[in-house]
Amino acid sequence: MLKTYSLSHDRKDEIEGLLFAYNRVLNGMLRDIWSAIEWRTKSVKGKKQVRMIPYLRKDREFRKELRDKYLNGWEYSAHWVDSALKTAFSIIKSWRKNYLKGRGKAICPQATKLFARVKQTLFKLENDKLRISVKPNEFVYIDLSGRYFKLGVVGEPIITADMIYLPVYTEDTSDTTPPAKAIGWDSNVGSLDGFSPETGWIRIDTTALAKVHERMKEKRGKIQSKAKGERTKRRLLKKYRRRERNRAKNHQVKIAKTIQGLGEVNGFERLDKGSMLTRSRSWNRRITDTDWRGIAYRVFMGGDVIEVDPYLTSKTCSRYGCVNKDLRGTSSSARRAA
Secondary structure, eight states: OEEEEEEEOSOHHHHHHHHHHHHHHHHHHHHHHHHTOEEEEEEOTTSSOEEEEEEOOOOHHHHHHHHHHHHTTOOSOTHHHHHHHHHHHHHHHHHHHHHHTTOOOSSOOOOOSOOEEOOGGGEEEETTEEEEEEETTEEEEEEOTTOSSOOOEEOOOEEOSSEEEEEEEOOOOTTTSOOOOEEEEEEOSSEEEEEETTTEEEEEEOHHHHHHHHHHHHHHHHHHHHOOSHHHHHHHHHHHHHHHHHHHHHHHHHHHHHHHHHOSEEEEEOOOGGGGOOSOHHHHHHHHTOOHHHHHHHHHHHSEEEEEOOTTTTTBOTTTOOBOSOOTTOOHHHHHHO
């Protein structure tokens, strides 16, 4: 089982230079990989249209060219360049996947946040300290003694200026422990509806969370139209975006704690907001104002979470597993009663 834990650290002064250098190399690699993309036309099935399809250059010679280019004049450990190369290809592949699904534009992605992926060859666990190689024979030690979790096999951490994210592999003891109380959650616009055989149906109202986004959007709209001066406008917009994030986070934490108290294992649908958008502007706003992923993430930080494919989840009987194909147009209350 893999879980990722976050810890704060106080080594900003020692790694900030590395983070800026890593960011420059990463963005340079992204531009180089982007410029090497081959675009080919492909006809759209059933339409008199063609679409441009990107094909990435991934051969070993190209990777070696990039590595040698950015190692020239690099003052930190060489494996950081290898890490940036791996991360750059991962970002480009993620962009390509979204682009092919119609959720991305033909624009080179950029890494705007300062972070670095620490390869296995760059760190070592020494009791309660994580030793990270910055330069040859120069290390940074991050204290893990204040952690709230057990250390198992550690994957490749992500480090930022003030946080480190540790992926930890632990043994799955599900075969030796009694089954945990599980609840499956249906994510709706104004609520989270859960069901388990032990507790039956549970409903958690999330309209207060949606109203936070709605009210802040109204305030930002007034600022855009009435604020005088671009500097004042930017300052106010930044202030209210931060306020919106903090208030939404408080609601997410409260909802997550309620969910954690109800079930030991919680299942959430792996929803894609992009595929749920329509031509209705009001509907699209309601969808974008939902914080399903944020709630699921906070539940995950304090307990076990399972993501399930949403396909047919509304038509599958929660007790017997049968699929009812005649539910189109019926209300949710009628489905539950059935």
